Every structure is written in structure tokens, then in C-alpha cells.
Amino acid sequence: MTLIKDGYFSQTELAQLPGMPSRERLHEGPCVVIECAQQIPCDPCEAACHEGAIEIGDSIINLPKLDPSKCGGCGLCIAACPGQCLFVVDMTYSDTEGTVQFPYEFLPYPQKGDTVHGLNRGGDIVCDAEVLKVLHPKKFDHTAVITVSVPKEYAMEVRTIKIKGNHHG
Amino acid sequence: MRITQHPILGKRDKQQYVKIICDGQPIEAIAGEPIAAALMAAGKTIFRYTRKKKDPRGVFCAIGQCTECMMTVDGIPNVRTCITPVQDGMNVQTQHGLGQVKANP
Amino acid sequence: MNHVELAIIGAGPAGLSAAIEAASVGVQTIVFDENQQAGGQLFKQIHKFFGSRAHQAGARGIDIGKNLLGQVAASGAEIKLDTVVWGIFEGNKVGVVTNGRNVICKADRILLATGASENVLAFPGWTLPGVMGAGAIQTMVNVHRVLPGKRVLMIGSGNVGLIVSYQLLQAGAEVVALVEAMDRIGGYAVHASKIKRAGTPILIRHTIKEAVGNGKVEQATIVQLNDNGNVIEGTERTLDVDVICMACGLSPLAELAWLAGCRFTDVAPLGGLLPVHDDNMQTSLPGMYVAGDIAGIEEASTAIEEGRLAGIAIAESLGYLTTTDATVKKQAVNDRSEQLRDGPFGITRREAKETLIRRSLET
Numbered sequence: 127m128t129l130i131k132d133g134y135f136s137q138t139e140l141a142q143l144p145g146m147p148s149r150e151r152l153h154e155g156p157c158v159v160i161e162c163a164q165q166i167p168c169d170p171c172e173a174a175c176h177e178g179a180i181e182i183g184d185s186i187i188n189l190p191k192l193d194p195s196k197c198g199g200c201g202l203c204i205a206a207c208p209g210q211c212l213f214v215v216d217m218t219y220s221d222t223e224g225t226v227q228f229p230y231e232f233l234p235y236p237q238k239g240d241t242v243h244g245l246n247r248g249g250d251i252v253c254d255a256e257v258l259k260v261l262h263p264k265k266f267d268h269t270a271v272i273t274v275s276v277p278k279e280y281a282m283e284v285r286t287i288k289i290k291g292n293h294h295g
Numbered sequence: 296m297r298i299t300q301h302p303i304l305g306k307r308d309k310q311q312y313v314k315i316i317c318d319g320q321p322i323e324a325i326a327g328e329p330i331a332a333a334l335m336a337a338g339k340t341i342f343r344y345t346r347k348k349k350d351p352r353g354v355f356c357a358i359g360q361c362t363e364c365m366m367t368v369d370g371i372p373n374v375r376t377c378i379t380p381v382q383d384g385m386n387v388q389t390q391h392g393l394g395q396v397k398a399n400p
Numbered sequence: 401m402n403h404v405e406l407a408i409i410g411a412g413p414a415g416l417s418a419a420i421e422a423a424s425v426g427v428q429t430i431v432f433d434e435n436q437q438a439g440g441q442l443f444k445q446i447h448k449f450f451g452s453r454a455h456q457a458g459a460r461g462i463d464i465g466k467n468l469l470g471q472v473a474a475s476g477a478e479i480k481l482d483t484v485v486w487g488i489f490e491g492n493k494v495g496v497v498t499n500g501r502n503v504i505c506k507a508d509r510i511l512l513a514t515g516a517s518e519n520v521l522a523f524p525g526w527t528l529p530g531v532m533g534a535g536a537i538q539t540m541v542n543v544h545r546v547l548p549g550k551r552v553l554m555i556g557s558g559n560v561g562l563i564v565s566y567q568l569l570q571a572g573a574e575v576v577a578l579v580e581a582m583d584r585i586g587g588y589a590v591h592a593s594k595i596k597r598a599g600t601p602i603l604i605r606h607t608i609k610e611a612v613g614n615g616k617v618e619q620a621t622i623v624q625l626n627d628n629g630n631v632i633e634g635t636e637r638t639l640d641v642d643v644i645c646m647a648c649g650l651s652p653l654a655e656l657a658w659l660a661g662c663r664f665t666d667v668a669p670l671g672g673l674l675p676v677h678d679d680n681m682q683t684s685l686p687g688m689y690v691a692g693d694i695a696g697i698e699e700a701s702t703a704i705e706e707g708r709l710a711g712i713a714i715a716e717s718l719g720y721l722t723t724t725d726a727t728v729k730k731q732a733v734n735d736r737s738e739q740l741r742d743g744p745f746g747i748t749r750r751e752a753k754e755t756l757i758r759r760s761l762e763t
Contacts (some may be wrong), residue, residue, distance in 0.1 A: 133592035165745075167450055167452070169457065186452045187739075234300075248596060273553060307545065342529070350527060359435075376538075
């Protein structure tokens with residue numbers, strides 16, 4: 127119930143989503159994490175994936191279902207999601223760190239190499255994050271996709287960043 | 296406060312500026328924008344005072360429906376500033392009550 | 401302008417879509433709108449829309465608006481802006497003020513696509529400058545690019561409250577808190593999650609008690625509610641804010657339908673009292689149609705489909721489309737609408753629409 131009362135998922139709610147890769151899969155390499163829990167009429171993620179890893183099916187209210195074996199973690203689905211609820215997590219980045227790729231629609235954009243605050247789903251600062259990549263090609267239509275590295279234990283926690291000294295995102 | 300940079304809308308195209316006078320003070324406005332936008336950008340919050348209780352009122356609906364933002368413009372009272380575009384040299388005054396219509400404005 | 405085949409009142413998503421469908425098959429169409437720009441509220445919607453490709457999902461409202469205007473231009477329909485429709489009279493006569501002149505326009509068919517107005521919440525201090533409707537914030541921030549303040553209290557967690565909060569963050573303001581009187585977030589969780597992870601507190605079972613300030617909003621007192629919706633004394637908290645934004649829902653803007661004498665019915669999930677309409681969007685008055693929020697509060701995407709349906713039905717009734725062609729077109733529209741009115745959020749609206757249409761058949 128956390129989602130509709132607080133606006134973010136409990137771990138139990140997350141685990142039940144058809145768009146969640148298993149813990150094991152996450153440790154094999156980059157994979158999308160689809161945090162879409164309500165049956166709203168929406169399907170752009172399905173077409174955004176060239177590998178056929180995301181399936182909505184006949185009715186556009188179906189929740190996106192992930193085939194983790196087909197996902198290579200390219201991240202093309204991230205900016206396509208109008209709900210901004212797709213993230214790519216890579217637990218294999220280093221021995222101690224994982225990466226999180228997420229949508230970002232605030233200015234200024236962080237710069238590659240910046241150390242920023244890592245924020246969890248509830249908006250709390252949980253760790254430092256290092257910015258690895260900032261992509262905003264025209265086809266993302268003003269939704270930037272940012273990759274940060276964070277301590278591995280926070281890769282499934284951090285979902286956005288806050289530039290140090292800024293009051294929001 | 297003007298929003299100069301925006302993640303979705305981008306930078307604004309080059310604007311033409313005009314000058315309006317509000318309660319005697321010159322204010323820079325962007326050509327074509329509503330009076331209320333120019334005043335709000337300049338930090339003005341009180342657009343008028345009500346007739347009986349003299350309560351302050353400002354922009355409420357911004358689409359010309361609620362009449363909260365009425366001011367006296369070039370001598371004409373009760374002008375909805377949220378949907379009336381600025382013009383160079385326009386004289387805008389905070390309105391008290393229903394305003395006054397001059398015999399020969 | 402003294403006589404037209406189709407007069408559409410309102411150049412928002414519903415009205416424009418109807419104009420496209422009707423004018424592109426030859427109906428002489430004119431769209432009246434009191435605003436300086438066509439598009440209704442679409443040009444304030446800078447977020448990406450849901451739906452499927454057929455509904456232009458993933459495109460931002462502003463771009464869907466531009467697209468519609470392009471299609472209208474190609475269809476041959478005329479749009480008259482800065483033009484107020486002030487009355488509708490017997491014999492489908494429309495009272496119009498344009499260029500400072502009053503004109504009576506006789507229309508063979510009339511489509512009312514007047515949209516909605518915002519509901520307001522009255523509380524001590526609500527008339528202070530700085531208390532604004534969510535639509536006003538969107539207009540100022542996303543159209544005129546002026547930020548009304550820096551620290552905002554948002555009232556209401558429906559999609560409008562959630563989206564406008566996000567847009568305020570994008571424009572550089574801080575949303576100090578969002579309060580919601582219900583025991584759950586009203587809008588889509590994905591919209592809530594976006595502002596939540598950016599640091600905006602969402603407080604359910606909370607409401608505003610009072611706004612205070614010298615000449616403008618300076619502080620707001622919020623308070624917790626119990627499960628019966630009553631204030632829990634002692635839970636008051638005072639926040640320093642300079643803007644209080646109300647996003648308390650919408651009501652159909654139906655004055656012209658009342659004036660014309662359309663039969664109304666109360667359908668709460670669609671926003672309350674509405675003119676009844678049949679499955680062609682025709683009201684109880686022959687030749688008078690409705691589409692969009694006046695026919696039930698939904699979203700821009702559904703308004704576009706309803707407008708198309710009305711446009712097709714009107715073209716058919718005027719003989720510009722054969723029944724066969726019209727049936728095929730209507731089916732395609734209805735299929736798309738049905739997709740939007742599905743799932744836990746949409747199904748209530750679908751059932752309410754069915755009720756509305758059923759009631760149009762009662763006498």
C-alpha cells in the first residue's frame with residue numbers, strides 16, 4: 127500500500143512487479159527495472175525495445191512484462207516511458223559499485239565526473255553518486271538519461287540525483 | 296520571476312521588449328504577453344483592492360474567468376490583466392474598488 | 401458568418417478534433433474560441449502523454465496541440481479566436497461577439513466543446529494574492545514562463561496536482577508539500593513517484609487550514625485529518641510558502657448547454673451535472689452535440705477521440721459521409737476510446753459514460 131499512500135514502492139510491492147528482473151539476473155549484467163504497477167493505458171516501452179524484451183500484449187492496460195534474458199540494458203526504453211518509471215541497473219560495474227541509469231528532466235544537467243547526491247524513491251539522500259554519462263539526444267525529446275555509479279547496495283535504491291547545493295532534483 | 300531556462304521548453308526565442316508603467320513605475324514587458332505576466336515577473340502581487348473590505352486580490356485563474364486580476368488600464372477600470380496583452384507605453388494602475396471611469400479618458 | 405453548417409464552440413482538443421473530422425470531408429466548419437490562441441489547455445501540458453501509438457503516446461501535450469492545429473489548417477476549418485459565444489437561441493442560433501461586434505450565426509449543427517472549470521476550496525485566507533488555481537500556475541509557468549513564487553503548497557493529489565507539482569519543480573520552484581484529504585494519492589502513482597523521489601513530501605489525510613500573510617500569502621497552516629475527514633486538533637503545522645496552488649478537480653463548463661435547454665443528469669465520476677448525450681455525442685436537442693470535458697471530465701486524449709466521434713457523426717448527419725463510411729470511422733474511434741477507458745482508473749469512467757448514454761435514451 128505504500129505506493130498509493132506515499133508515492134513510492136515498498137520492497138514487497140516491487141518484488142511482485144512483472145517488470146522486475148530477479149536478483150540473480152541483476153548480478154549477471156545490466157538490465158532494465160520496470161517500476162510500473164498500475165494498469166494505466168500506456169505502451170510506448172514495448173515499441174522502444176528493439177530486442178523484444180518488454181511485452182504489453184493485446185490490451186494497453188497490461189503491465190509491462192520483462193523477459194530479462196532478452197534485455198541487454200541499452201536504456202532506449204527509459205526516455206520513451208511517459209511515466210518515467212524505467213531504470214537500468216548494472217550490478218557488475220565493479221566489485222563494490224553498481225550503476226543506475228534513470229530519466230532526468232531538470233536543469234542544470236550534471237556533468238560527467240560530478241559527484242552528486244543519490245536519492246532513493248522517497249527523495250532521501252542515501253549516498254554519493256558519480257555521474258558517468260549524460261545523454262540527451264533529440265529523439266529523447268528533452269528527457270535526459272543519466273548514468274551514475276553508486277555503492278552496490280544502493281543500486282536498487284537510488285532512482286534520481288540531486289546536484290550538491292541545489293534544492294531539488 | 297522569469298523562467299529563463301527550461302528543461303522541456305528550452306531557451307526562449309529572442310523577445311521584443313516594451314515598456315509599461317505600473318503605478319508610476321516603469322516595467323519591462325515582453326511584447327504580446329498579458330499584463331499580468333509582466334507584472335508577476337516584476338514581482339507585483341496585489342492587483343486590486345475590493346470595494347467594501349479593501350482586501351487585496353491577485354491573479355487567480357489566469358484565463359480571464361475569475362476577474363480577480365482586474366486593474367485600471369489607460370484609464371479604463373476592470374480590465375482583466377491576465378488576458379489583455381501589453382502595449383508599449385500602457386499605463387496600468389492598481390484598482391481600488393470598482394475603479395473610476397473618467398469623463399474623457 | 402451569418403450561416404454555417406457546423407459551429408464549434410471551444411478550440412481545445414475536442415473542438416479541434418471534431419473540426420478536423422468534419423471539415424476534411426467537406427462540412428463548412430467554424431470554431432469559436434474566446435482565447436487568443438487555439439489549443440485549449442494542450443499548450444500547457446508539457447509532459448509526455450500516455451496511451452498507445454494511435455493516441456500519440458509518448459508525445460508531449462504541446463506537440464500534440466501543434467499537430468492538431470496543423471491538421472485543422474489542412475482540413476479547411478476556420479478558427480475564430482478572441483471570439484466569445486454568449487448565448488444559444490431557438491433555431492440553433494449562436495450569439496457571438498467578435499471584433500467588438502455582436503453577430504448572430506445560424507448553424508445547422510452546433511458542437512459544444514467548452515471544456516471545464518476548476519473546482520476551488522474555500523479556506524480562511526483563500527482570497528489572498530498567491531492562492532492560485534492549478535490552471536493559472538500552468539498558464540503562467542508553461543506558457544508565459546513566469547514563476548509566481550518560489551515555495552509552493554499544492555492542494556490535491558489528482559493527476560493535475562501531481563503534474564503541476566512536477567512542472568513547478570522543472571521551472572525551479574520548490575514544492576514544500578502536497579496535501580491530500582483522501583487516504584490515498586488520487587492520481588497515477590508514476591506521477592506521484594516523480595515528485596516524491598525529487599524530494600516533495602506527499603501528505604495524505606492532510607488539508608489546508610488557513611493561509612496568512614500581509615497582502616499576500618506568506619504562510620500556510622496544514623492539518624491532519626482523521627479517517628472521517630475531520631481535523632485532528634493539535635496536528636497543525638505552519639509552512640513558509642508564497643504560493644498555494646489548488647488542484648481540487650474540474651467541473652464541466654456547461655452554461656451554454658443549460659441556456660440551450662439540454663437535458664442534464666448527474667454522473668459523479670464524470671464531474672457531476674452533465675448534458676446527456678447519445679452514442680453520436682448528440683444531446684437531447686437535435687443538432688446539438690457535446691464533446692470533451694463538457695461531456696464528462698476525462699483527459700485530453702479522450703477529448704480528442706470524443707471530438708473525432710462528434711465530427712464524424714455530424715458529417716454523417718449532414719450527408720457528407722455515408723452511413724457505411726461513418727460506421728467504420730466511428731468504430732475505429734470507439735476502439736481507441738475503449739483502450740483509454742480501461743484499467744482500474746479508466747473503467748469507472750467507461751461505466752459512467754455508459755450510464756450517461758443510457759440516460760439519453762430515457763424520456
